[in-house]
Amino acid sequence: RAKMEGRGTWRFFEPAMDASLQRRRALELDLREAMAKDEFSLFYQPLYDLNLDRICGFEALLRWHHPKRGLVPPDQFIPIAEEIGLICPLGEWVLNRACEQAVTWPSEMKLAVNVSAVQFRDPDFIDVVVNALAASKLSPRRLELEITESVFLANSNETLATLHKLKAQGLRIALDDFGTGYSSLSYLRSFPFDKLKIDKSFVRDATATHGSKSIVRAVISLGKSLGMTTIAEGIETVEQLNHMRAEGCNEAQGFLFSHPVPVTEIAAKILELRNGFKPPAVQKAMAS
Numbered sequence: 001r002a003k004m005e006g007r008g009t010w011r012f013f014e015p016a017m018d019a020s021l022q023r024r025r026a027l028e029l030d031l032r033e034a035m036a037k038d039e040f041s042l043f044y045q046p047l048y049d050l051n052l053d054r055i056c057g058f059e060a061l062l063r064w065h066h067p068k069r070g071l072v073p074p075d076q077f078i079p080i081a082e083e084i085g086l087i088c089p090l091g092e093w094v095l096n097r098a099c100e101q102a103v104t105w106p107s108e109m110k111l112a113v114n115v116s117a118v119q120f121r122d123p124d125f126i127d128v129v130v131n132a133l134a135a136s137k138l139s140p141r142r143l144e145l146e147i148t149e150s151v152f153l154a155n156s157n158e159t160l161a162t163l164h165k166l167k168a169q170g171l172r173i174a175l176d177d178f179g180t181g182y183s184s185l186s187y188l189r190s191f192p193f194d195k196l197k198i199d200k201s202f203v204r205d206a207t208a209t210h211g212s213k214s215i216v217r218a219v220i221s222l223g224k225s226l227g228m229t230t231i232a233e234g235i236e237t238v239e240q241l242n243h244m245r246a247e248g249c250n251e252a253q254g255f256l257f258s259h260p261v262p263v264t265e266i267a268a269k270i271l272e273l274r275n276g277f278k279p280p281a282v283q284k285a286m287a288s
């Protein structure tokens with residue numbers, strides 16, 4: 001170990017390094033067993049159609065219930081799953097589970113599923129999608145796959161071919177976290193996206209800073225002119241909602257409408273949001 005080198009500076013850094021490496025190693029070991037131990041579940045967050053003014057679907061969000069650590073957020077374990085080769089079986093489980101679930105919803109409800117760049121590049125990925133649709137009998141028109149700009153770090157001819165094959169199945173492709181990654185406007189011209197998901201960092205600032213406001217306006221108009229739907233993620237306030245609506249954004253998603261919920265609460269969410277959305281203040285006023 002570094003201590004043996006007898007250098008003061010190394011010794012200074014060592015404990016902190018060790019702690020984070022140990023945590024990561026422990027998570028890695030637990031993650032390898034988590035699937036067999038049935039520690040994963042899917043939560044669902046409503047997608048809201050701003051034009052129809054009603055709920056239009058759900059995004060599936062993966063949760064890991066660690067027996068000792070409690071809930072481990074996906075941002076912490078998905079990168080590990082990608083590194084240790086677990087993301088493909090895990091992603092396949094997510095797709096199968098979410099499609100099985102979505103087929104029980106009213107038919108106008110869409111299902112959005114996140115796909116990791118590593119999973120997207122897997123040669124079996126298209127078969128996995130086709131099989132999930134076939135096994136569940138979910139109409140491909142109800143499925144939306146969310147990918148991030150990181151898929152473009154790899155061979156773009158292959159990426160393009162995969163996107164076309166997926167679209168040929170009849171499903172839609174959304175570009176998640178738009179604006180945070182390696183975005184180049186040329187991707188939007190060359191790749192067949194159906195939807196742009198405006199990242200929550202822009203949504204948060206759009207009502208406060210002029211720069212974010214302009215970016216949001218530009219993204220929405222870009223989406224429109226390219227025939228893509230736009231959705232604003234991370235809507236937390238009525239002000240943000242009103243702003244996105246006024247800017248002509250098509251859909252919205254965020255804690256204001258609902259936090260991600262377990263599958264047992266889906267039916268109640270549909271009932272709650274199918275005839276419009278009453279912001280909490282309005283709900284309170286109506287109750288009193």
Ligand code: C2E
Nearest residue numbers: 061062073074075094114115116234235236254255256260
């Ligand atoms: P994402 O796909 O961009 O999902 C949106 C994230 O924002 C979710 O975090 C959601 O809970 C959170 N969120 C929703 N509304 C609000 C809001 O109003 N305010 C704030 N501050 N946050 C909000 P979550 O569930 O922790 O997921 C984080 C990321 O992990 C996801 O980002 C996605 O990239 C990834 N992820 C989640 N599930 C899966 C999965 O099944 N497969 C893959 N490959 N990645 C997944």
Ligand code: MG
Nearest residue numbers: 059114146176
């Ligand atoms: Mg997403």
Ligand code: MG
Nearest residue numbers: 176177197233
């Ligand atoms: Mg996102």
Ligand code: MG
Nearest residue numbers: 148176177199
């Ligand atoms: Mg994200």
